[in-house]
Amino acid sequence: NAGVMQNPRHLVRRRGQEARLRCSPMKGHSHVYWYRQLPEEGLKFMVYLQKENIIDESGMPKERFSAEFPKEGPSILRIQQVVRGDSAAYFCASSPRDSPMNTEAFFGQGTRLTVV
Amino acid sequence: RKEVEQDPGPFNVPEGATVAFNCTYSNSASQSFFWYRQDCRKEPKLLMSVYSSGNEDGRFTAQLNRASQYISLLIRDSKLSDSATYLCVVNRKAAGNKLTFGGGTRVLVKP
Numbered sequence: 001n002a003g004v005m006q007n008p009r010h011l012v013r014r015r016g017q018e019a020r021l022r023c024s025p026m027k028g029h030s031h032v033y034w035y036r037q038l039p040e041e042g043l044k045f046m047v048y049l050q051k052e053n054i055i056d057e058s059g060m061p062k063e064r065f066s067a068e069f070p071k072e073g074p075s076i077l078r079i080q081q082v083v084r085g086d087s088a089a090y091f092c093a094s095s096p097r098d099s100p101m102n103t104e105a106f107f108g109q110g111t112r113l114t115v116v
Numbered sequence: 117r118k119e120v121e122q123d124p125g126p127f128n129v130p131e132g133a134t135v136a137f138n139c140t141y142s143n144s145a146s147q148s149f150f151w152y153r154q155d156c157r158k159e160p161k162l163l164m165s166v167y168s169s170g171n172e173d174g175r176f177t178a179q180l181n182r183a184s185q186y187i188s189l190l191i192r193d194s195k196l197s198d199s200a201t202y203l204c205v206v207n208r209k210a211a212g213n214k215l216t217f218g219g220g221t222r223v224l225v226k227p
Contacts, residue, residue, distance in 0.1 A: 033215065042219035043160065105215055
């Protein structure tokens with residue numbers, strides 16, 4: 001009965017490289033959310049996905065960032081040509097399919113991206 | 117104006133004391149409310165949902181004031197282990213069920 005699994009837990013990339021962050025939701029959950037947390041700041045919504053669909057990407061930067069949640073496999077948050085300002089903790093959360101409004105979302109342990 | 121606002125603190129609380137803090141939300145169509153707790157460098161975890169009539173879970177009491185658009189969290193008999201950042205979270209169906217987080221209120225309980 002695994003929870004939300006994110007990997008890697010820590011990721012170091014040089015400026016200009018690509019970062020790929022993976023999130024496997026809890027079993028039976030088909031809604032995935034990605035949040036970014038900069039040091040000493042709160043969580044900022046990035047994107048909300050259901051299987052094979054992006055529902056809301058209003059928090060995604062216009063360039064370099066993309067997300068997917070394929071029919072099979074984990075959700076992927078991809079950051080191309082990383083810059084130092086991308087250094088942050090990236091949290092994934094999942095919630096059940098057709099969840100009522102007052103259902104909580106469960107968070108993974110996060111991926112800490114450091115751009116050097 | 118941010119959709120969800122919190123006093124960042126820190127609230128320095130003597131062990132055994134009571135502490136309370138609020139969170140304001142700007143969208144009157146907000147429908148669901150939660151308090152999450154986040155320990156340093158860890159993932160957020162649900163502390164409690166906030167119901168219209170207010171609700172209590174042990175030493176924690178949550179209240180919702182729709183007229184003034186705020187929710188509150190009260191912690192009685194504070195323990196050292198209550199030291200954490202408390203995140204106010206709001207949900208609107210029109211926003212596609214995404215959870216909107218406040219910046220968090222930091223609480224430090226000291227002996």
